[in-house]
Amino acid sequence: MNLNELKFLLKHSSIYGIGTVVSQAVGFLLLPLYTRFLTPSDYGVLSLINITKDIIGLIVTLGIVNAMSRFYFDFEDEKGQNRVVSTIFWIFVFTSIVFIPVLYLLSATFSSLIFHTTEYRNYFIVAFLALFFGAAVDIGLSYLRIKAQSFRYVQVSIFRTLMLIGFNIYFIAFAKIGVIGIFYSSLITMVMFSFILLVPILSKVKLHFSFKLANEMVRYSFPLIFSNMFRIMVNQSDKFFINYFFSTFETGIYSIAQKIGQSIHSLITSPFIQTYLPRRFEIMRRKDAKQVYASVLNYYLLVIGSVGLLLSIFSPEIIKLMTTEKFYAASKYIPLVVLSMIVFGMKYHFEIGILIKKQTKYSAIINGIGAFLNITLNYFLISHFRLWGALIASNISIFTTSFLNYAFSHKLFKINYQFKIVSKIFFLIVSFYILSLLISFDDIFYNVIFKGILFLVYLSTIVPFGIIEKELLSVVKNRIYDFVKTSPAE
Numbered sequence: 001m002n003l004n005e006l007k008f009l010l011k012h013s014s015i016y017g018i019g020t021v022v023s024q025a026v027g028f029l030l031l032p033l034y035t036r037f038l039t040p041s042d043y044g045v046l047s048l049i050n051i052t053k054d055i056i057g058l059i060v061t062l063g064i065v066n067a068m069s070r071f072y073f074d075f076e077d078e079k080g081q082n083r084v085v086s087t088i089f090w091i092f093v094f095t096s097i098v099f100i101p102v103l104y105l106l107s108a109t110f111s112s113l114i115f116h117t118t119e120y121r122n123y124f125i126v127a128f129l130a131l132f133f134g135a136a137v138d139i140g141l142s143y144l145r146i147k148a149q150s151f152r153y154v155q156v157s158i159f160r161t162l163m164l165i166g167f168n169i170y171f172i173a174f175a176k177i178g179v180i181g182i183f184y185s186s187l188i189t190m191v192m193f194s195f196i197l198l199v200p201i202l203s204k205v206k207l208h209f210s211f212k213l214a215n216e217m218v219r220y221s222f223p224l225i226f227s228n229m230f231r232i233m234v235n236q237s238d239k240f241f242i243n244y245f246f247s248t249f250e251t252g253i254y255s256i257a258q259k260i261g262q263s264i265h266s267l268i269t270s271p272f273i274q275t276y277l278p279r280r281f282e283i284m285r286r287k288d289a290k291q292v293y294a295s296v297l298n299y300y301l302l303v304i305g306s307v308g309l310l311l312s313i314f315s316p317e318i319i320k321l322m323t324t325e326k327f328y329a330a331s332k333y334i335p336l337v338v339l340s341m342i343v344f345g346m347k348y349h350f351e352i353g354i355l356i357k358k359q360t361k362y363s364a365i366i367n368g369i370g371a372f373l374n375i376t377l378n379y380f381l382i383s384h385f386r387l388w389g390a391l392i393a394s395n396i397s398i399f400t401t402s403f404l405n406y407a408f409s410h411k412l413f414k415i416n417y418q419f420k421i422v423s424k425i426f427f428l429i430v431s432f433y434i435l436s437l438l439i440s441f442d443d444i445f446y447n448v449i450f451k452g453i454l455f456l457v458y459l460s461t462i463v464p465f466g467i468i469e470k471e472l473l474s475v476v477k478n479r480i481y482d483f484v485k486t487s488p489a490e
Contacts, residue, residue, distance in 0.1 A: 029165060030165065030168055030169075031256075031259070031322045031323060032322060032323070033168070033169065033172060033173060034172070035256075035322070035323040035324045035326075035327050036324060037172050037173060037176070037178075038172070038178065038179065039249070039252070039326075040248075040249045040250075040251075040252030040253050040256075040326060040327065041247070041248040041249045041251075041252055042178060042179050042248075042252070043251075043252035043255055043256065044239075044243065044247075044248030044249060044250070044251030044252035044255060045115070045120065045123075045179055045248055046179050046182060046255075047239055047251060047252070047255035048114055048115075048239060048240065048243060048248070048251065049114075049120065049123055049124060049127050049179075049183075050127070051232065051236045051239060051240070052110060052114065052124070052127075053124075053127045053128065053130075053131050054232055054236075055229055055232050055233070056103065056128070056131070057131045057134075057135065058225050058228050058229045058232070059225060059229065060095055060098075060099040060103070060131075060132075061092065061095055061132075061135045063221045063222075063224045063225040063228055064088055064091050064092065064095075064217060064218065064221050065088065065135070065138050065139055065142050066220075066221050066224050066228075067088070067217035067218075067220045067221045068084060068085065068088050068139070068142050068143070068146065069142065069145070069146055069277055069281065070220060070281060070355070070358075071084045071213070071216070071217055071220070072084050072085070072146050073281050073282060082204070082205035082206060082208065083205075083208050083210050083213060084213065084217075085139075085143055085201065085205045086202070086205045086206060086207055086208045086209065087208070087209055087210050087213050087214050087217065088139060088217070089139060089198070089202060089207070090207070090209045090214070091214055091217070091218070092135060092136065092139060096132050096135075099132075100128070100129070100132060103124075103125075103128040104125060104128070107121045107122075107124035107125045107128065108121040110124050111123070111124055114240070114243070115248075122180065123179065123180050123183060126180060126183040126184060126187055127183045127186075129187050130183060130186040130187040130190050133187065133190035133191050133194045134186070134190045134194075136190075136194035136197075136198055137160075137190055137193050137194050137197060139197075139198065139201075140156075140193075140194070140196075140197025140198050140201055141153060141156070141197070143197075143201050144156070144197075145274050145275070145277075150275075153274075156193065156196070156197065159193075160189055160193050163188075163189045163192070164185055164186065164189050167181075167184065167185035167188055167189065168181065168182060168185045171184055171185055220358065220360060221360075223360040223361045223363060223364040224360050224363060224364070226364040226367070226368065228367070229367075229371075230364070230367030230368050230370060230371035231367050231370070231371075231401075233371040233374060233375065235340075235344070235394065235398075237371070237374060237375055237378060238254070238374075238378050238382065238390035238393060238394060239251050239254060239255060239390075241378040241379065241382045241390065242254055242382060242386075242387065242390060245382055245383050246386070250386070250387065252327075253327065253329055253330050253387070254330070254333065254387050254390065256319075256323060256327050256330040257330040257331070257333035257334050257337055257387075258337050260311070260315070260318060260319070260322070260330070260334055260337075261311070261315075261333070261334040261335075261336075261337025261338045261340075261341065262337060262341055263311065264304055264307050264308050264311060264338060264341050264342070265341045265344070265345065267307060268300075268303055268304040268307055268345070269304060269341070269344075269345040269348070272300060273348050276296070276348070277348070280293070280352060280355075281355075281356070284356050290413075290414070290415045290416065293349065293352055293415050293417075294415055294416060294417045294418055295418075296349065297346070297349040297417055297418075297422070298418055298421050298422065298425075298467070300345065300349065301342070301346070301422060301425045301426075302425055302462070302467055302468075304341075304342055304345055305342055305425050305426070305428075305429045306429075306458070306459070308338040308339070308341070308342050308429065309429050309432060309433055309455065309458065310455055311334070311338055312334060312335040312338050312433055312436075313432075313433060313436040313451045313454065313455065314448075314451060315331045315332075315334035315335060316331045317444065317447070317448060318331070318334075319331035319334075320444075333387055333388075333391060335433065336391040336392075336394075336395060337391065337394075339395060340391070340394050340395045340398045342429075343395070343398050343399055343402050344398045344402070346402045347401065347402050347405050349417075350402060350405035350406040350409055351363060351405045351409055352409055352413065352415065353408070353409030353410065353411075353412040353413030353414075353415070354405070354408055354409050354412060356412070356413050357412045357413060359408075359412060362408045363405075366401055366404040366405055366408065367401060369400065369401070369404065370397045370398070370400055370401035370404075371397075373396065373397050373400055374393055374394065374396075374397035377389075377392070377393035377396060377397065378390060378393045381393050421466075421467055424465050424466070424467055425467060428458060428461060428462070428465065432454060432455070432457075432458040435454060436451055436454055
């Protein structure tokens, strides 16, 4: 793999990682607050409204932000690139004018369908308003990623996070208005940052509009609406079934397990794809593009797999640290959530051929199959195996969609992934997780020490297993040697 490419991805992914970790820190830093002032049922309500908002958001915003990075790099001149950004903005304005009144009128209907009461109508209204201003923020953040303005991205993320935390603490701990306070916090924050981001961007790119470009971008994004909607259904529809068959209480327990288990997506995958998604369209012009794509998958899996192993073996301790006793049952579900997120992240590597060839219709078909499979399995498995049934259904569906992404992309743009190395990574992760289950101590201190040593042993096996390329290993060794050599003697 080209080391310059690896350094670029590491540099910007780590910087975006700071921004993403800070943004996602809202959920984690506030877990102790949520679990002390909200019940599992409250947390279930919060989760179900957020999922509904996310699905609706994909439809009403036309998923148009997805087109920005793809079409931006079709132009080499600044005028053409600015036209892409400004056209995206006007499409967003149009969809907002059309759909905000519609969703306002349907809020009571959503509340009745999901919770069998109109009590949560206002919750949906506030959530939908936050959705549109959040979409405006997404346009601004996408522009920063395209321009590789990673430090600016981090600045925005930090201030946005601090504001969200402040408002959440006020509304929940002091005003004591419960779940709706979380949606108020989001709305106020998104309104402010939509102006902070878009005003300087639009003043630079100017307010142009291209009907031709708009048509092409909508046609590109339209299949991705269904693709992403199906993706959310694969990842989140289980909560609706849990709520249907059982209660918001069990939905809340499951949501906590997902919140912690899916943190590896927020910690690793999200910052990585924020750099890699636009970058992979630049890489495609290179002669060694296919080799780079294959190597990136290996290192991505090594990192997310290692973090996933760490999270899985320490999940009981994390739950006890972050929540209260009524949520402790969630810890046993976390490892299977982690596994699903590792496999899910592979999709971003396997779909490259589909996106390069602009055949996004296949993404819709693949995720449609995954959604149908997931919903069918959820219906039959959750009623019999409760939360375990949801996790089994989720993993089967995600494995299926990742495989189909690989199969379709391979026909369009053949990449020889190094599956021998991929297999070694999975073997190590699974083996050491099983080892962590075989020995347990009554004293939590001894448990932590044992698990920590076990993880260090895992790290020591990575090099002997030949997972890291010799070229990269040699560079790392030389850097360490140079650092030691130039360090002042004590």
